[in-house]
Amino acid sequence: MQLPPPSSNASSRVVIVGAGPAGMATALELAQKGVASTVLEKRGEVAQRAPLFAVIPPFADRLAALDADGALTKHLVPMAKMETDDLTTGRHGERTFDTPLAPDATRSRGDMAALLSAAGSPGKPGADTRRWSTVGIGDLENAMRGLAKAKYSDLIDLRYDTPVTSVRQGEGWAEALLAPAAGAAPGAGGAADAVRGAMLIDASGRNLLGSTRTVYPEQSHWAGAKFGPPPDGYTGTQRVSAADTPTGLVESAGDPQHLTLRLPSDDRRIVWTQVDTPAVGDDAAAARELVAARAKLVGIDEPLPDDAAVMPVTVQLSTTDNPADRRILAVGDSVRSPYFMTSTGAAAALVHDTPRAVDAVTAVLGGADPAAVSADYAAAVRQANEGLLALTRPRVLGDLGINRADAGPPTTVSAEPR
Numbered sequence: 001m002q003l004p005p006p007s008s009n010a011s012s013r014v015v016i017v018g019a020g021p022a023g024m025a026t027a028l029e030l031a032q033k034g035v036a037s038t039v040l041e042k043r044g045e046v047a048q049r050a051p052l053f054a055v056i057p058p059f060a061d062r063l064a065a066l067d068a069d070g071a072l073t074k075h076l077v078p079m080a081k082m083e084t085d086d087l088t089t090g091r092h093g094e095r096t097f098d099t100p101l102a103p104d105a106t107r108s109r110g111d112m113a114a115l116l117s118a119a120g121s122p123g124k125p126g127a128d129t130r131r132w133s134t135v136g137i138g139d140l141e142n143a144m145r146g147l148a149k150a151k152y153s154d155l156i157d158l159r160y161d162t163p164v165t166s167v168r169q170g171e172g173w174a175e176a177l178l179a180p181a182a183g184a185a186p187g188a189g190g191a192a193d194a195v196r197g198a199m200l201i202d203a204s205g206r207n208l209l210g211s212t213r214t215v216y217p218e219q220s221h222w223a224g225a226k227f228g229p230p231p232d233g234y235t236g237t238q239r240v241s242a243a244d245t246p247t248g249l250v251e252s253a254g255d256p257q258h259l260t261l262r263l264p265s266d267d268r269r270i271v272w273t274q275v276d277t278p279a280v281g282d283d284a285a286a287a288r289e290l291v292a293a294r295a296k297l298v299g300i301d302e303p304l305p306d307d308a309a310v311m312p313v314t315v316q317l318s319t320t321d322n323p324a325d326r327r328i329l330a331v332g333d334s335v336r337s338p339y340f341m342t343s344t345g346a347a348a349a350l351v352h353d354t355p356r357a358v359d360a361v362t363a364v365l366g367g368a369d370p371a372a373v374s375a376d377y378a379a380a381v382r383q384a385n386e387g388l389l390a391l392t393r394p395r396v397l398g399d400l401g402i403n404r405a406d407a408g409p410p411t412t413v414s415a416e417p418r
């Protein structure tokens with residue numbers, strides 16, 4: 001591919017690709033430190049994602065730190081109760097929360113141990129047993145974007161409908177190359193546009209650095225759908241496995257192993273159910289029927305609303321082997337694929353990656369050697385990924401009914417972006 005000449009808008013600005021949770025957290029924390037950024041988002045201004053996140057306490061700590069006035073934490077809906085696996089005893093149990101949410105802006109920054117302590121077994125000595133909450137992912141993204149606009153419009157330049165095709169760097173700069181604007185004459189201006197800064201953060205959820213990845217063989221398929229608000233205002237989670245299924249309620253032929261989970265907030269309930277092949281495919285009507293039938297298992301008796309599309313999710317664990325290279329640092333889903341059942345994806349991005357990336361950026365802007373700083377950042381991310389895998393992979397295997405001894409080895413795959 002013919003690269004365009006370097007653009008002339010270099011500065012001490014940081015270029016951030018993606019206005020998801022990781023990109024926005026990076027931009028907000030940099031702004032708190034007076035560092036300007038340009039955030040390039042390929043989609044439109046309003047985030048549309050409906051699913052709910054379970055917010056573990058360290059994730060809430062970081063949301064509190066990103067805005068002292070509570071612009072982010074006000075969206076958290078306290079959980080009443082949750083069904084959970086105790087990974088120490090192996091027993092399935094229930095946790096009831098009766099304490100208030102207690103996000104603490106002074107805790108958890110860059111602290112992977114804090115995340116693992118909260119997301120792991122509540123029975124472990126020293127576990128963080130503070131109350132969990134839920135938040136709509138789209139609501140959180142929109143709140144972060146709104147905060148950037150309201151408080152930091154001088155420091156955060158948010159550009160929507162701006163897809164980045166690739167990234168590159170040179171002496172003193174890093175750059176995102178943009179897709180040509182829709183309707184532009186071929187070759188107009190010579191080449192695609194570019195945005196240049198002193199550092200670049202890949203928060204696209206892809207792998208723009210083009211590193212090899214380590215991929216684990218198990219695939220976990222899910223179908224989800226959004227129901228209306230809980231009629232009784234109850235915001236507990238509920239989880240059932242096929243083993244608990246009353247005979248005849250759900251057709252389980254060809255899909256003997258499945259879990260169904262209900263995650264409610266005050267304005268919606270999301271049901272996720274495990275399926276044996278990628279959901280929806282050719283038969284959306286069958287997928288709707290299956291989700292509606294499985295929803296009964298977790299106490300939802302009404303039909304799936306007509307306008308509720310079935311959301312297909314396939315999870316396959318992977319980690320990015322080299323998450324940083326000099327002036328380009330990757331964060332969030334760009335450095336690992338999350339298993340959403342452990343509620344650690346966005347949490348790891350906000351608790352671990354983005355504060356450490358902010359520290360790396362400020363070190364380089366302060367004159368530190370980018371090669372040394374990025375090597376340290378990459379080592380921290382690899383260590384964080386090891387901790388997350390130790391927590392997550394046994395859970396994936398358990399949910400799929402695979403014995404640990406039978407789990408296949410990971411493979412290394414080349415640089416294709418996810």
Ligand SMILES: Cc1cc2nc3c(=O)[nH]c(=O)nc-3n(C[C@H](O)[C@H](O)[C@H](O)COP(=O)(O)OP(=O)(O)OC[C@H]3O[C@@H](n4cnc5c(N)ncnc54)[C@H](O)[C@@H]3O)c2cc1C
Pocket residue numbers: 017018019020021022023040041042043051052053054055059137162163164165203204205206313331332333334338340341342343344345346347348349
């Ligand atoms: C069903 C489901 C439930 C989940 N539940 C939880 C949970 O309970 N708790 C939790 O902590 N995590 C959860 N996760 C994980 C969480 O969604 C991710 O870890 C988190 O969204 C990662 O944030 P990110 O900003 O790195 O990436 P993303 O959320 O993927 O954001 C990337 C952004 O970059 C933009 N973008 C992508 N490519 C480009 C490009 N080329 N140019 C410009 N912009 C681009 C995208 O449009 C997007 O806005 C869940 C995930 C799923 C799928």
